[in-house]
Amino acid sequence: MKRQLRIVLSLLLLVVANESSAQYLLLTKPTSQHSLYFDMDRLFNYNLYEHTRWGAGLRYIYSFDRTPAGRQLWADIYGAYGVNDKRFKFGTAISFKAGGPRQTRVGLNFVDDIEQAASRQLESYTLTNLSANSSYMAIRFSHIQRLALTTESHLAPRFNASASLRYSREEYLFKQMSMVFPQQQSGSHEPQRHFAELSVLLNYNNRAKLSILTGITNLPYSPNGGNTLFLRAIAQYNYVINFANLLDFSIYGQAGVSTTRTPYSRMFDLGGTYGSSFYFSNAFLTLQPAELAANNYLQLCLRLSTSKPLWNLDGYSKPKLYFQANTCWGMLWDGSRLSDATYSDGLTLYAPDKGLMELSGGVTNLLCFNGIYIGFAAAYQIAPSMAGYYRANPADRIAYLSSATLIF
Numbered sequence: 001m002k003r004q005l006r007i008v009l010s011l012l013l014l015v016v017a018n019e020s021s022a023q024y025l026l027l028t029k030p031t032s033q034h035s036l037y038f039d040m041d042r043l044f045n046y047n048l049y050e051h052t053r054w055g056a057g058l059r060y061i062y063s064f065d066r067t068p069a070g071r072q073l074w075a076d077i078y079g080a081y082g083v084n085d086k087r088f089k090f091g092t093a094i095s096f097k098a099g100g101p102r103q104t105r106v107g108l109n110f111v112d113d114i115e116q117a118a119s120r121q122l123e124s125y126t127l128t129n130l131s132a133n134s135s136y137m138a139i140r141f142s143h144i145q146r147l148a149l150t151t152e153s154h155l156a157p158r159f160n161a162s163a164s165l166r167y168s169r170e171e172y173l174f175k176q177m178s179m180v181f182p183q184q185q186s187g188s189h190e191p192q193r194h195f196a197e198l199s200v201l202l203n204y205n206n207r208a209k210l211s212i213l214t215g216i217t218n219l220p221y222s223p224n225g226g227n228t229l230f231l232r233a234i235a236q237y238n239y240v241i242n243f244a245n246l247l248d249f250s251i252y253g254q255a256g257v258s259t260t261r262t263p264y265s266r267m268f269d270l271g272g273t274y275g276s277s278f279y280f281s282n283a284f285l286t287l288q289p290a291e292l293a294a295n296n297y298l299q300l301c302l303r304l305s306t307s308k309p310l311w312n313l314d315g316y317s318k319p320k321l322y323f324q325a326n327t328c329w330g331m332l333w334d335g336s337r338l339s340d341a342t343y344s345d346g347l348t349l350y351a352p353d354k355g356l357m358e359l360s361g362g363v364t365n366l367l368c369f370n371g372i373y374i375g376f377a378a379a380y381q382i383a384p385s386m387a388g389y390y391r392a393n394p395a396d397r398i399a400y401l402s403s404a405t406l407i408f
Contacts (some may be wrong), residue, residue: 024059035061042078049114049141049173050082055089065099072097074107082114085173089113095150104153114173115144142170142265158205168195170265193263194218209236217263232258232266245307252282252301260295260333268294270330270352284326284358285379286399291389294330294351301326309365316368319375323361328352354387362401377401 024037039057046052057078064071076093095107148166155161170193197215211234216227236254243249256268270284270292282301284292302325309318332351362377381397383390391397 033063033066035063037061039076039078042080045080047114047141049085050087051084053080053082055080069103070099074105076109080113085114101157102154104151106149106151108147108149110145110147112145113143114141115170141173143173145169160203162201162203164197164199166195166197166199168197169193170195193265207238210234211236213266215266217266228261228263230259230262230266232256232262232268234268242307248303248305248307250301250303250305252299252303254282254299256294256297258295262295264293268297268330270294270297270299270328281324282326284328284356284381285360285377285401286358286381286397292328292330292350292352292356293332295333297328297330297352299326299328305364317366318368319363319366321361321363324359326358326360328356350388352383352387352389354384356387356389357382 023040025040027036027038028034037059039059042055042057044052044054055078057076060075062073064073074093074095074097077091079088079090081088089112091109091111091113093107093109095105095109097103097105146166146168148164150162150164150166152160152162195215195217197213200212202210213232214230216229218227234254234256236252238250238252240248240250258267271287281303282299303322304324305322306320309320312318330351331353358379358381360377360379362375364375365373366376367374377400379399379401381391381399383397
């Protein structure tokens with residue numbers, strides 16, 4: 001099917017954040033030894049499988065030393081309901097944070113939820129981010145049950161590290177044009193897969209990141225149908241230069257490598273922002289999720305934006321302009337092996353081995369109210385004519401998008 005001009009809208013809520021990327025609303029007195037927070041990120045979400053997702057989450061913190069930098073006991077719980085699949089999901093965690101400069105935290109968490117299947121972004125299974133309903137850019141979903149032991153620590157003033165040892169069971173949910181849980185469908189579907197994994201994330205000043213994932217899984221296409229060892233690594237670097245407090249110029253690059261038999265759900269989805277959420281910064285806006293896939297890839301993104309809002313109307317409108325040039329190259333070890341990933345959604349996967357460039361521009365924070373930030377973007381794709389994903393019609397290379405997100 002030819003790609004047509006599409007308009008997509010996504011809404012997310014924002015409240016003041018506390019000590020993590022999740023958004024929390026304090027329900028108790030700020031000076032209390034017992035702190036209870038309501039997780040607003042759980043309240044409303046949207047994705048291609050559940051469509052509308054309603055939920056709620058709570059975080060309880062007990063401070064032994066009555067100081068944020070001291071010893072603390074954390075307990076998290078959330079629940080969610082998908083309107084389209086009519087299923088409840090939940091997650092829970094408990095952790096202990098030691099005092100001192102390293103702020104080491106160790107804990108255990110469990111989730112029974114859905115998860116989008118592949119991503120080129122760094123994984124974020126941390127003690128402060130339990131959600132399996134993440135903003136992964138993919139078109140396949142899995143029902144997952146995951147138990148994880150996780151630790152996080154500040155190894156140096158600007159250097160953070162985290163590691164997660166986890167075991168999970170996954171079942172793919174897409175079948176033909178319907179989206180049902182496998183246990184509700186007597187027909188054929190992907191077999192249940194088991195993953196035993198070790199994930200390590202190193203973060204220097206939020207500028208340089210390295211993610212390493214290794215594990216064992218029962219892949220159907222592995223020799224003799226047995227267990228297969230896989231490895232995946234992603235390196236990212238982001239540097240911002242300010243010019244006279246007027247313009248911000250950012251250089252963003254990332255590279256990913258994985259072994260030949262890495263399962264599709266642990267490979268790199270180089271697709272774009274269709275569906276569940278938008279990631280205007282550094283993302284390909286003209287691509288569908290799961291349209292491009294790779295075992296190895298390189299990406300370079302140059303972005304120019306205004307440092308200050310063009311105007312500020314009492315905080316309700318404080319727009320910034322941006323322009324972005326995005327390039328990518330990738331390679332598949334064995335494209336035929338991904339046939340199991342395309343049977344249900346009708347997509348044909350390609351790797352950008354001929355290269356890909358996209359030019360985009362837009363405005364962020366044009367409207368801001370009740371924690372909702374609205375912006376707009378337009379993008380144009382440039383691809384070699386010999387590339388498998390080349391679109392001969394120029395109109396099919398254009399994307400107009402509107403979004404109310406926290407990220408751009």
